[in-house]
Amino acid sequence: xxxxxxxxxxxxxxxxxxxxxxxxxxxxxxxxxxxxxxxxxxxxxxxxxxxxxxxxxxxxxxxxxxxxxxxxxxxxxxxxxxxxxxxxxxxxxxxxxxxxxxxxxxxxxxxxxxxxxxxxxxxxxxxxxxxxxxxxxxxxxxxxxxxxxxxxxxxxxxxxxxxxxxxxxxxxxxxxxxxxxxxxxxxxxxxxxxxxxxxxxxxxxxxxxxxxxxxxxxxxxxxxxxxxxxxxxxxxxxxxxxxxxxxxxxxxxxxxxxxxxxxxxxxxxxxxxxxxxxxxxxxxxxxxxxxxxxxxxxx
Amino acid sequence: xxxxxxxxxxxxxxxxxxxxxxxxxxxxxxxxxxxxxxxxxxxxxxxxxxxxxxxxxxxxxxxxxxxxxxxxxxxxxxxxxxxxxxxxxxxxxxxxxxxxxxxxxxxxxxxxxxxxxxxxxxxxxxxxxxxxxxxxxxxxxxxxxxxxxxxxxxxxxxxxxxxxxxxxxxxxxxxxxxxxxxxxxxxxxxxxxxxxxxxxxxxxxxxxxxxx
Ligand code: SF4
Ligand code: SF4
Ligand code: SF4
Numbered sequence: 001x002x003x004x005x006x007x008x009x010x011x012x013x014x015x016x017x018x019x020x021x022x023x024x025x026x027x028x029x030x031x032x033x034x035x036x037x038x039x040x041x042x043x044x045x046x047x048x049x050x051x052x053x054x055x056x057x058x059x060x061x062x063x064x065x066x067x068x069x070x071x072x073x074x075x076x077x078x079x080x081x082x083x084x085x086x087x088x089x090x091x092x093x094x095x096x097x098x099x100x101x102x103x104x105x106x107x108x109x110x111x112x113x114x115x116x117x118x119x120x121x122x123x124x125x126x127x128x129x130x131x132x133x134x135x136x137x138x139x140x141x142x143x144x145x146x147x148x149x150x151x152x153x154x155x156x157x158x159x160x161x162x163x164x165x166x167x168x169x170x171x172x173x174x175x176x177x178x179x180x181x182x183x184x185x186x187x188x189x190x191x192x193x194x195x196x197x198x199x200x201x202x203x204x205x206x207x208x209x210x211x212x213x214x215x216x217x218x219x220x221x222x223x224x225x226x227x228x229x230x231x232x233x234x235x236x237x238x239x240x241x242x243x244x245x246x247x248x249x250x251x252x253x254x255x256x257x258x259x260x261x262x263x264x265x266x267x268x269x270x271x272x273x274x275x276x277x278x279x280x281x282x283x284x285x286x287x288x289x290x291x292x293x294x295x296x297x298x299x
Numbered sequence: 300x301x302x303x304x305x306x307x308x309x310x311x312x313x314x315x316x317x318x319x320x321x322x323x324x325x326x327x328x329x330x331x332x333x334x335x336x337x338x339x340x341x342x343x344x345x346x347x348x349x350x351x352x353x354x355x356x357x358x359x360x361x362x363x364x365x366x367x368x369x370x371x372x373x374x375x376x377x378x379x380x381x382x383x384x385x386x387x388x389x390x391x392x393x394x395x396x397x398x399x400x401x402x403x404x405x406x407x408x409x410x411x412x413x414x415x416x417x418x419x420x421x422x423x424x425x426x427x428x429x430x431x432x433x434x435x436x437x438x439x440x441x442x443x444x445x446x447x448x449x450x451x452x453x454x455x456x457x458x459x460x461x462x463x464x465x466x467x468x469x470x471x472x473x474x475x476x477x478x479x480x481x482x483x484x485x486x487x488x489x490x491x492x493x494x495x496x497x498x499x500x501x502x503x504x505x506x507x508x509x510x511x
Pocket of ligand 3: 320321322324325333334355414415416417418428429430431
């Protein structure tokens with residue numbers, strides 16, 4: 001480990017340029033967070049319309065609108081983070097297909113097209129069958145749209161903390177958590193207790209799985225690579241420790257507890273608090289995970 | 300042709316001539332660096348030693364920066380140089396996340412990525428890179444790795460067993476070698492780095508693209 005090497009050689013940097021600042025900051029956190037809601041709500045809409053077609057038909061329009069708004073938020077934050085934002089069209093006219101950024105931009109564009117088609121089907125044509133057909137394709141595309149950011153993180157070879165396939169699992173779980181939380185807030189009391197219970201179970205299990213992955217990284221990550229060990233120091237007593245734990249508690253622990261209490265008591269009003277907590281916590285957790293590898297000096 | 304660099308750390312005396320020559324040649328703006336020389340002190344008094352390590356882009360054969368660039372602004376030249384087209388770059392900073400050597404920065408004037416190009420413009424005119432010319436002790440050796448008779452190839456042959464690259468475990472296959480390097484000089488995690496131990500004692504972090 002690095003600190004043992006330092007103790008042995010007593011090596012100290014005495015003259016160098018200043019460390020680079022954080023390059024991907026809160027704008028990229030907003031990007032990932034908004035995308036989780038945008039694709040997650042589509043997963044949940046598909047699930048509810050398949051399992052409870054009669055009781056949940058009303059969510060068709062609000063769900064697609066939420067997805068359209070959040071995916072555009074995601075695109076907005078993607079573009080404003082570019083240092084040359086008015087050149088974003090280069091991605092389409094000079095595409096480099098080995099880049100997850102390129103693949104993601106193309107897929108997200110297709111995803112927006114399908115969402116607009118769904119909105120047209122339900123709002124203008126009032127055609128539920130067409131909406132449901134388009135939803136099938138949209139769900140399929142939502143999977144790689146959710147995952148491409150994990151691909152991008154995996155291609156970021158400088159940041160050892162971001163590993164495949166863990167990041168893929170985290171991205172899908174984040175989409176399920178964000179989608180369920182948004183659906184719980186969207187459906188409100190119009191959902192029956194059975195549906196609320198189903199949503200609660202998805203939220204609770206996704207939160208548990210994501211929490212296990214974070215804890216596994218925290219405990220076993222340092223054994224993988226020296227860089228991972230050094231990065232995790234920032235959340236093991238370092239400057240991001242409190243923020244990391246606030247994120248973990250709000251995103252995963254509070255929702256797990258509230259879901260458990262709700263199911264036990266068969267009373268589901270607490271699920272809305274769980275949903276808000278999950279959405280806030282998810283932003284914080286993602287932000288910490290995004291920022292800490294960037295604090296490490298690369299050279 | 301495969302152009303490469305080699306720095307003999309036994310020879311480097313930390314004069315930073317290469318750093319300044321690079322800045323001037325490539326008009327590298329304030330607070331940004333294509334090449335820098337890092338000083339690391341080793342040992343405890345009176346058994347101390349100061350090490351000097353010039354650090355620049357490695358022009359990797361398997362370059363993660365080139366792979367992640369969505370618009371091919373980072374691209375290979377036929378001579379193996381990983382070059383950058385600043386007019387094409389959209390400033391997404393993906394390359395900064397991908398380069399394991401921190402070799403890329405956002406140029407605050409153009410708001411695009413920039414890095415050492417092995418002075419591709421000079422090489423195209425059969426000139427040596429600016430930093431090579433400036434080095435008073437010829438610690439920087441530049442040439443064609445595919446040519447066994449080039450200076451760099453001969454140097455590598457003569458120093459077999461003592462030729463290193465940075466972070467070989469990353470699989471980037473750098474075309475930039477060091478002779479006489481070690482953990483302290485080549486592994487950034489092997490030395491303690493206090494904030495403020497920089498050329499600018501009141502500036503601990505570089506502004507990204509000119510923004511604080
Ligand atoms: S050192 Fe970094 S910037 Fe240079 S080619 Fe390798 S990955 Fe790219
Ligand atoms: S910042 Fe520029 S050079 Fe770097 S990956 Fe993005 S478009 Fe390519
Ligand atoms: S080769 Fe040119 S661009 Fe690269 S460090 Fe030397 S002077 Fe700078």
